[in-house]
Amino acid sequence: MSFARSSSVKLFTNRAKDYISDDFVIVNEDEKIEEALNKIQTQKKSAILVVNKKKLSGIITEQDIVRRVLNQNYTNKIVKDYMTSPVEYIYDYDLLFHAIGIMRKNKLRHLPVVNMNEEVIGILNLHVALSVELNFHIESIDELTSEVDRNGIISLKDKQKNLAEKLINDNVSSFDVSYVLSFLNLVIYRRAIRIAISETNQRNIIETVPDFCVLIMGSGGRMESYIRPDQDNGIIYDLETDDQNLIKKTDEYFLEVSKIFTKILDDADIPFCEGDLMASNPLWRKSLTGWKTQIDEWVQSANDNNLRYMDMLYDFQPVYGNSNLAKDLRTFLMDRLYKTPHFLKYLYKRDEGTNAAIGFFGQFILEKEDKENLGLLNLKHTGTLPLVESIRMYSIKHKVDQPSTLERLSELTNKGVFRKDEYDFFKNAYEFLAELLIKNQIKSFKKNNKISNFIDPKKLTQREKTVLKIYLKKIKELKTRLKADFGEEYV
Numbered sequence: 001m002s003f004a005r006s007s008s009v010k011l012f013t014n015r016a017k018d019y020i021s022d023d024f025v026i027v028n029e030d031e032k033i034e035e036a037l038n039k040i041q042t043q044k045k046s047a048i049l050v051v052n053k054k055k056l057s058g059i060i061t062e063q064d065i066v067r068r069v070l071n072q073n074y075t076n077k078i079v080k081d082y083m084t085s086p087v088e089y090i091y092d093y094d095l096l097f098h099a100i101g102i103m104r105k106n107k108l109r110h111l112p113v114v115n116m117n118e119e120v121i122g123i124l125n126l127h128v129a130l131s132v133e134l135n136f137h138i139e140s141i142d143e144l145t146s147e148v149d150r151n152g153i154i155s156l157k158d159k160q161k162n163l164a165e166k167l168i169n170d171n172v173s174s175f176d177v178s179y180v181l182s183f184l185n186l187v188i189y190r191r192a193i194r195i196a197i198s199e200t201n202q203r204n205i206i207e208t209v210p211d212f213c214v215l216i217m218g219s220g221g222r223m224e225s226y227i228r229p230d231q232d233n234g235i236i237y238d239l240e241t242d243d244q245n246l247i248k249k250t251d252e253y254f255l256e257v258s259k260i261f262t263k264i265l266d267d268a269d270i271p272f273c274e275g276d277l278m279a280s281n282p283l284w285r286k287s288l289t290g291w292k293t294q295i296d297e298w299v300q301s302a303n304d305n306n307l308r309y310m311d312m313l314y315d316f317q318p319v320y321g322n323s324n325l326a327k328d329l330r331t332f333l334m335d336r337l338y339k340t341p342h343f344l345k346y347l348y349k350r351d352e353g354t355n356a357a358i359g360f361f362g363q364f365i366l367e368k369e370d371k372e373n374l375g376l377l378n379l380k381h382t383g384t385l386p387l388v389e390s391i392r393m394y395s396i397k398h399k400v401d402q403p404s405t406l407e408r409l410s411e412l413t414n415k416g417v418f419r420k421d422e423y424d425f426f427k428n429a430y431e432f433l434a435e436l437l438i439k440n441q442i443k444s445f446k447k448n449n450k451i452s453n454f455i456d457p458k459k460l461t462q463r464e465k466t467v468l469k470i471y472l473k474k475i476k477e478l479k480t481r482l483k484a485d486f487g488e489e490y491v
Contacts, residue, residue, distance in 0.1 A: 016099040017092040019129055020113050020122030024049050029057055029080040033069060036060070036079050047110050047123055050083045055118040058083030061110055089114050092121055095183050100129050116213075116323030150264060153191050157269045160184045161227055165442045174435035175224075175406060182223040186319050188268055189216060189233075189261075193320045196260035205253040206246075212237040212254065213321035214261075217277065221315035222404050224388070226380070226434075227441035228451040231265055231273045232312055234284035236291055236325045254285055277312055288325055292332050299336050302346035311347065314392065317403060330401070337396050344397060348486035351389045355479050357382035358472035364457050373454045379440075380453035383433045387426060387475050390482050397486075405430060426478070429471035436464070 024047040025039045036048050040062075050058035060069075060083050068082050089112040090099050103111050103126045111124045160181060167177045193214055201209075218232035219225045235254050241247065258279035266272050279285045286294060295313075298306040313333065318326035337343060357365040357377055365382065367373045377383075388405050395401075395408040398415055402408045406427055413423040440455045457465060 014096050015092070016090055016094050016096045016111075016124055016129070017113055017122065019096060020124050021128070022122065023047065023125065024110075024112075024120075024123045026051055026120060027079050028052070029078065029083070031079050033074050033077045033079050033082055037065065037069070040065075048079070048083075049112055049120050049123065050079055050085075050087075051120065056087060056089055056112055056114050056120050058085035059087045059110070059112060060084065087112060089118075090124070091116060095180070096129060098183075098187065099124050100126075103129065116318055116321070150195065150267070153188055153264060154268045156184070156188060161442065161445050164227065164438060165446075168435070168439060168442065174431045174438055175404075177438060178225060178434055179223050179404075181227065182220055182225040185220055185225055185229065185270060186216065188265065188270065189214070189319045192261040192264035192268070193257070195264060196257045199260055200253060200256045203256065205256065206249045209253065210238045210250065211322040211325065213318050213323060213325040214279065215316045215326060216319045217312045217316045219315075221317045222388075223317075224404060224434075226438055226453070227445060228269060228271070230271045231262060232277045233262070233279050233319075234277075234313075234316070235279040236286065236288050236329060238322070238325060239287045240289065251282070251285070255280065255282075258285060275308075277309075283309075288328060291329055295333055295336055299340050299343055302343060304350060307346055307350040310343075311350070311389075311392075314396070315403075334399070334401060338399060341397075344393065344486055347396075348393060348482060351386075351393070352479075352483070354381065354386050354389060356386050356472040356475040358469060358476055362469055362473070364469070364472075366457070367454065373452065375456075376454040377457050378453055379433055379437045379455050383472065383475075384430060384437070386479055387430055387433075390475075390478050391426075393482060393486060425474060429475060432467060432471055436460075436468070 023045050025036070025043055025045050026049050027036045027039065029050055029052045039045075040048055046062050048060040049056060050060065058080070060079070064082065064084065074082075088102055088106055088108060090102060092113055092115050094113075099111055099113075102108070103124075109126050111126075112120055113122045113124055114120055163184075164177055164181055167180060168174070213236045215221070215234040215236065216232065217234065219229055220232060235258060237250065237254060239247065239250050262272065262278050262280050272278065277284060283294075295310075298310050314337075316326070316330075359365050364377055367376050367378060391405050391408050391412070394412055394417055398412060398417055400408050400411045400415070402411055409418065409423055409426055412418050413420060418426070436455060437453060441451045443449075444451045457468075460468065
């Protein structure tokens with residue numbers, strides 16, 4: 001069973017790294033420029049990427065060589081004397097449209113691609129990038145990549161919503177639309193974090209900032225965000241010391257960073273988490289060792305809060321900083337879960353109360369307690385969420401470490417946990433529910449109404465009602481199957 005995204009708009013669903021080339025040479029900053037020129041000529045490449053301690057630090061293009069080098073006496077000069085620095089670059093997980101936007105904005109023909117540790121993995125050529133079908137989306141690209149300050153970040157959210165409408169109208173699958181929305185949120189996160197770091201560094205709280213990594217969790221970590229997700233984030237930092245003053249100052253530094261970037265996100269309509277699952281809360285801001293100790297505590301003491309925290313943490317991914325810290329934490333987390341199978345029983349018990357909103361006689365179960373949404377259907381918490389949680393449970397049990405629900409479902413199908421027809425059904429169910437939800441949120445945005453996860457089933461067409469009931473019924477049956485597999489298995 002293979003999982004693939006829709007190809008109708010490659011621009012917004014493909015990653016830039018899929019289009020990179022090896023049309024470059026790598027040299028160190030202190031290497032003689034003569035030696036670098038010899039390499040680029042001998043190997044017939046068009047760019048020199050300059051590194052310092054393996055990290056990208058500059059670039060020299062063919063045009064730079066003509067303008068800056070060849071008309072000068074460069075004997076005994078080093079590469080650093082001629083390179084462009086700082087250099088524009090993108091990460092290996094960035095989407096193609098983002099790379100195109102950066103190149104158009106900065107009038108670049110070449111754009112280096114690096115991993116989370118800023119180590120070079122390739123270079124993107126503008127001509128190659130533009131060979132992908134753009135249609136009407138070139139305007140969207142320019143809009144989505146033009147703003148970098150606080151006000152720009154805020155305006156980006158509105159542009160994001162307009163893009164979602166365009167993609168939905170272009171018949172892009174709701175899962176892919178959700179992926180694009182999630183990626184743009186990562187862009188917003190990274191811009192907000194850079195601003196926060198810059199402002200915090202001016203306070204001189206600590207002399208040397210340790211390696212760190214910002215995490216995004218929940219739907220954002222799965223790349224399954226809708227129009228208005230709340231914040232779920234954390235910070236890992238690399239600090240092994242007994243110096244209490246240094247520990248205090250380091251935490252003070254990252255607290256300040258967290259307060260700034262979470263406020264920027266809130267201003268940009270990625271609201272504060274009501275449950276305070278944010279890096280500004282010390283529970284979600286720790287050293288790598290501190291995180292491992294905390295995970296052990298959560299697993300050993302499976303109370304309701306700890307189960308909720310583990311549910312959220314399981315879906316994390318790095319968004320900024322040294323990704324090796326995130327990889328280390330991921331390895332530790334998965335190992336603990338695999339070695340503690342009875343913990344799955346407790347996770348199941350917590351998720352047991354979340355079920356599809358369909359009654360015994362096939363009627364929708366509507367909201368009865370939330371006064372603001374009385375008579376409405378919560379399509380996330382009683383629709384997609386029971387499916388997401390069920391697939392997550394099976395993924396933990398069968399050692400499936402994939403980021404998204406459908407990728408997890410695909411691998412579980414390969415392992416024989418689900419049949420091919422079940423894969424097709426639940427994939428279609430997820431995408432149908434997500435499409436209803438996104439379309440409804442877009443309508444609310446266009447009417448300047450509050451964006452929520454609730455829909456009015458009376459406004460659905462008869463076909464939509466019928467199909468929705470079929471999918472909700474099957475998701476409810478999956479929850480029953482989950483009870484048989486996890487409810488008693490680990491007693």
